[in-house]
Amino acid sequence: MAHADMDTQRLDLPEPMPxxxxxxxxxxxYAFIFPALLVMLGGLLYPVFMAMYLSLYDWQIGLDLEDxxxxxxxxxxxMLTDPQVWEVLWxxxxxxxxxxxxxxxxxxxLALLLEKPIRGASVFRTIFILPLMVSPVVVGLIWRYLFxxxxxxxxxxxxxxFGIEPQIWLGDAQLAFFAIxxxxxxxxxxxxxxxxxAGLQALPSEVVEASTIDGANxxxxxxxxxxxxIKSILVIxxxxxxxxxxxxxxxxxxxxxxxxxxxTELLSLHIYNRAFETQQLxxxxxxxxxxIVIVFAIxxxxxxxxxxxxxxxxx
Amino acid sequence: MTGLxxxxxxxxxxxxxSTTLAFANPYEKYExxxxxxxxxxxxxxxxxxxxxxxxxxxxxxEVEVDALQYLKLRDRQLLEMSKDEGxxxxxxxxxxxxxxxxxxxxxxxLSQFYTNGSLVDPNYDINDIADAYLQNGGIVGGHKGxxxxxxxxMYGVPxxxxxxxxxxxxxxxxxxxxxxxxxxxxxRDVMAKLHAAGIPALTSRGKTGHQVTAGWLLHLAPLGxxxxxxxxxxxxxxxxxxxxAQVMREVVKTGPAGxxxxxxxEAAAAFLQGEAAxxxxxxxxxxxxxxxxxxxxxxxxxxxxxxxxxxxxSETGGFAAGIPANSQNKEAAFLFLQYITSKAGDxxxxxxxxxxxRISTLQNNTEGFDxxxxxxxxxxxxxxxxxxxxxxxNELNIDVLGQALTQVITxxxxxxxxxxxxxxxxxxxxxxxxxxxxx
Numbered sequence: 001m002a003h004a005d006m007d008t009q010r011l012d013l014p015e016p017m018p019x020x021x022x023x024x025x026x027x028x029x030y031a032f033i034f035p036a037l038l039v040m041l042g043g044l045l046y047p048v049f050m051a052m053y054l055s056l057y058d059w060q061i062g063l064d065l066e067d068x069x070x071x072x073x074x075x076x077x078x079m080l081t082d083p084q085v086w087e088v089l090w091x092x093x094x095x096x097x098x099x100x101x102x103x104x105x106x107x108x109x110l111a112l113l114l115e116k117p118i119r120g121a122s123v124f125r126t127i128f129i130l131p132l133m134v135s136p137v138v139v140g141l142i143w144r145y146l147f148x149x150x151x152x153x154x155x156x157x158x159x160x161x162f163g164i165e166p167q168i169w170l171g172d173a174q175l176a177f178f179a180i181x182x183x184x185x186x187x188x189x190x191x192x193x194x195x196x197x198a199g200l201q202a203l204p205s206e207v208v209e210a211s212t213i214d215g216a217n218x219x220x221x222x223x224x225x226x227x228x229x230i231k232s233i234l235v236i237x238x239x240x241x242x243x244x245x246x247x248x249x250x251x252x253x254x255x256x257x258x259x260x261x262x263x264t265e266l267l268s269l270h271i272y273n274r275a276f277e278t279q280q281l282x283x284x285x286x287x288x289x290x291x292i293v294i295v296f297a298i299x300x301x302x303x304x305x306x307x308x309x310x311x312x313x314x315x
Numbered sequence: 316m317t318g319l320x321x322x323x324x325x326x327x328x329x330x331x332x333s334t335t336l337a338f339a340n341p342y343e344k345y346e347x348x349x350x351x352x353x354x355x356x357x358x359x360x361x362x363x364x365x366x367x368x369x370x371x372x373x374x375x376x377e378v379e380v381d382a383l384q385y386l387k388l389r390d391r392q393l394l395e396m397s398k399d400e401g402x403x404x405x406x407x408x409x410x411x412x413x414x415x416x417x418x419x420x421x422x423x424x425l426s427q428f429y430t431n432g433s434l435v436d437p438n439y440d441i442n443d444i445a446d447a448y449l450q451n452g453g454i455v456g457g458h459k460g461x462x463x464x465x466x467x468x469m470y471g472v473p474x475x476x477x478x479x480x481x482x483x484x485x486x487x488x489x490x491x492x493x494x495x496x497x498x499x500x501x502x503r504d505v506m507a508k509l510h511a512a513g514i515p516a517l518t519s520r521g522k523t524g525h526q527v528t529a530g531w532l533l534h535l536a537p538l539g540x541x542x543x544x545x546x547x548x549x550x551x552x553x554x555x556x557x558x559x560a561q562v563m564r565e566v567v568k569t570g571p572a573g574x575x576x577x578x579x580x581e582a583a584a585a586f587l588q589g590e591a592a593x594x595x596x597x598x599x600x601x602x603x604x605x606x607x608x609x610x611x612x613x614x615x616x617x618x619x620x621x622x623x624x625x626x627x628x629s630e631t632g633g634f635a636a637g638i639p640a641n642s643q644n645k646e647a648a649f650l651f652l653q654y655i656t657s658k659a660g661d662x663x664x665x666x667x668x669x670x671x672x673r674i675s676t677l678q679n680n681t682e683g684f685d686x687x688x689x690x691x692x693x694x695x696x697x698x699x700x701x702x703x704x705x706x707x708x709n710e711l712n713i714d715v716l717g718q719a720l721t722q723v724i725t726x727x728x729x730x731x732x733x734x735x736x737x738x739x740x741x742x743x744x745x746x747x748x749x750x751x752x753x754x
């Protein structure tokens with residue numbers, strides 16, 4: 001009976017109001033996302049699609065795009081059989097390997113050394129991040145003159161201190177490659193350092209203390225506790241440097257112009273030269289598409305192998 | 316009555332004067348017009364700004380100058396000249412760009428102004444402008460497309476043009492008991508002797524790309540070489556071309572350290588700072604050597620003709636100026652061009668520290684300009700065809716020769732195979748661009 005009353009009461013309830021299709025708060029997140037989406041579409045996707053579109057034309061600066069002949073995939077077939085493209089891709093990969101390996105090692109090592117509060121640590125940290133504040137063009141100019149064969153300080157001090165004969169640093173293929181690797185390490189190691197030290201200082205102290213109580217020595221703490229715990233940060237740093245290697249060209253343009261020969265011509269500089277030196281905008285766009293594909297593939301691979309978001313949720 | 320007569324005479328005189336003035340001032344129609352000039356922010360053009368002020372004062376035509384770094388100039392000019400109505404009324408181009416500008420329909424042929432009696436100054440005397448400069452910078456559509464000929468037309472006048480001469484250190488030559496070289500054999504001999512004495516001999520451009528090619532081209536023409544034969548077959552592996560490459564290698568070995576990294580600025584600086592005994596390139600080195608901000612060798616420099624190989628042949632380069640097809644003030648722009656390249660304008664440019672383009676100006680200004688008699692003697696030998704001014708030249712210059720010649724000067728590899736390979740690459744480019752469809 002009681003049940004019947006309850007049922008009756010329930011039945012007597014007024015019909016629930018139909019839910020509005022769009023609740024008041026439903027639109028809010030999309031409204032916040034919209035400006036960013038617009039920027040993404042305008043600033044990222046549009047140039048990418050434009051590059052793909054231009055890569056199908058033989059377009060030169062000064063001609064209307066409407067007048068440029070459609071060449072289909074000719075630019076892509078030319079690119080794949082062009083030994084210059086493979087040569088600069090190889091230079092880019094060698095450059096990336098040496099710079100990123102050394103920058104990651106040095107950046108992490110410096111961060112581990114300076115993570116503890118020691119006397120003068122803040123001064124060291126400020127000095128270490130100074131190169132990051134210098135624009136790439138200025139970096140190129142500074143090091144171009146430091147490496148100069150006639151008036152450069154490097155030759156001067158190598159001669160004065162070690163009696164080494166002056167070297168034509170930027171006029172020899174191997175020395176020039178070394179010079180641009182050295183310069184990149186000088187400029188970008190602080191970037192790794194600053195990211196890693198922030199990660200190390202954010203680690204929960206209990207975990208490190210627990211490992212000390214368990215008898216872990218310094219090396220074990222570094223390799224078995226600290227670095228695994230900041231893996232996501234290391235992956236992000238690696239990814240950003242990798243993208244920079246494929247993207248950056250200013251320093252090489254100023255220091256060597258890609259020479260001697262193509263010994264320091266990275267893929268991005270090659271694209272610049274094709275577009276603005278030889279005026280082949282369509283062909284340059286095709287190589288840009290290759291660059292996008294390579295960066296996308298490498299980024300996907302790294303994020304799949306060591307997804308920083310996944311490791312963060314694991315923690 | 317007398318007063319009336321006087322008034323009448325006065326009125327008549329005033330009428331006559333005003334009529335005479337109206338006829339005597341060809342600029343009156345354009346007074347108040349503003350023209351925009353696009354040219355490089357280089358020494359010659361910066362010095363010309365005073366001449367522009369004088370032009371405005373005399374003509375009433377206002378001039379706005381858009382001076383850009385010369386490497387950015389072409390992109391900007393192409394962009395402006397591609398619009399329906401561009402901003403520029405006068406553009407100054409590096410001679411290498413003239414073919415591209417004309418083939419894209421961006422320039423106005425100057426003949427339409429030379430047929431207009433109200434615009435042309437009868438005292439202009441175009442024949443006084445050095446032939447090589449005019450052909451190299453202003454004529455398009457004749458032989459090979461970029462040389463004079465029956466199908467050619469004039470699109471620009473030289474302004475800031477140049478040729479090459481030899482600059483040498485008089486003090487070093489005197490100390491070493493050396494004669495100034497007149498031939499390439501003598502030049503190579505002097506280079507070897509200076510090197511043996513521990514003195515860097517000849518500075519040169521040598522940076523990968525167009526710089527090293529420019530260095531080599533300076534030797535190619537006098538040694539009798541060319542880039543193409545008359546059928547557009549590349550001949551950069553000819554004995555003359557290989558010999559020019561051999562000279563480049565010797566220049567690097569006997570010259571100041573770092574030539575493979577030198578652009579024009581670095582090559583000139585090596586000479587001006589006293590680190591090389593010779594400079595064989597543009598005549599602009601003379602003005603630079605007199606500038607105390609740039610030079611430590613003022614007063615020690617002598618000038619001589621570009622050494623001769625199998626023929627005489629110095630470079631022709633620099634700038635010419637013309638009128639864009641989309642200019643809105645073409646006639647005022649022509650008057651401006653005529654003014655700055657007239658006899659008086661050319662003379663004024665010398666006084667302001669610029670480079671003259673007229674033979675008479677060179678001959679009339681020997682005082683204080685040691686190089687002028689040499690330049691006047693050099694110009695008949697200047698070769699407007701020392702490099703091909705075709706759209707494909709950029710790619711050949713940078714990608715093919717610029718790479719091959721770097722290998723020549725930075726290694727000891729045999730030169731002939733390097734130039735053979737470059738020749739094949741050049742042929743492939745010309746084939747791709749359709750140059751052999753008639754063969």
